Amino acid sequence: MPRTLDSQITMEKTPSYFVTREAPRRISSMSRDTKLIVVVRNPVTRAISDYTQTLSKKPDIPSFEALAFRNRSLGQVDTSWNAIRIGMYMLHLENWLQYFPLSQIHFVSGERLITDPAGELGRVQDFLGLKRIVTDKHFYFNKTKGFPCLKKPESSSLPRCLGKSKGRTHVQIDQEVIEQLRDFYRPYNIKFYEMVGHDFRWD
Numbered sequence: 393m394p395r396t397l398d399s400q401i402t403m404e405k406t407p408s409y410f411v412t413r414e415a416p417r418r419i420s421s422m423s424r425d426t427k428l429i430v431v432v433r434n435p436v437t438r439a440i441s442d443y444t445q446t447l448s449k450k451p452d453i454p455s456f457e458a459l460a461f462r463n464r465s466l467g468q469v470d471t472s473w474n475a476i477r478i479g480m481y482m483l484h485l486e487n488w489l490q491y492f493p494l495s496q497i498h499f500v501s502g503e504r505l506i507t508d509p510a511g512e513l514g515r516v517q518d519f520l521g522l523k524r525i526v527t528d529k530h531f532y533f534n535k536t537k538g539f540p541c542l543k544k545p546e547s548s549s550l551p552r553c554l555g556k557s558k559g560r561t562h563v564q565i566d567q568e569v570i571e572q573l574r575d576f577y578r579p580y581n582i583k584f585y586e587m588v589g590h591d592f593r594w595d
Contacts, residue, residue: 393422401520411478413487420491428492429516433502434594435479435581436573437562442475444562457569464569469576479577482584489587499588509540 396402409415410430419426443456453459460476462468471477478484488497498519505512510528517524531540534553541553578595585591 401522410488411484416488416491424492426492426496427520428488428497429500429519430497431500431502431505432481432592434592435481435577436570436594438479438502439475439573440562440565442478446475447563456563456565460569460573464572467572467575469573476573480580482580482587485584485587494588497588499590501592503592506539 393402393404409419419428439460440456443459447453457464459473460470462470469476471480485497498516500512500516509531510526513526514524517526530543532543533539534541537553539553574595581592581594
């Protein structure tokens, strides 16, 4: 990480930190004062989105159902598949809480980031101890992508939208499969809500 002045905040991001076993220990040894921001979304939707992205790169992979279940008729979910395991948020959080207090971790709702980006970023700014500068006026909704986009100040250039890999239509999954996965994730979600003190209402 680059050196920073007391008046500056340095940010770095990657989708894999939260689920990488060694990450909390390594980040803690670098700086125990680090504040952590984690974007979470409904784990069923997240798994389907993960699969959709992989399928776009590797069209020959097995079906979602084949990868998600060890035995579908018995409802045995394959937790060794990364797309499933990532959404078991409480397991990952338990690892992080060995190195960081909950007060240094802020969870952003992936759903509300789409429906109310200014509200979610307002809470992020509060968490970081920043003045609320980013507001509703900085966003507009892009109907094509189905996501909010960031307006550039003083129309200096084109708006900033998420890349081509974001906002693509998800693969259609049988409703029964979705219900089985909801049942599977429910106890993990409930425990996660209890740990963070917030109900994300994924059921």
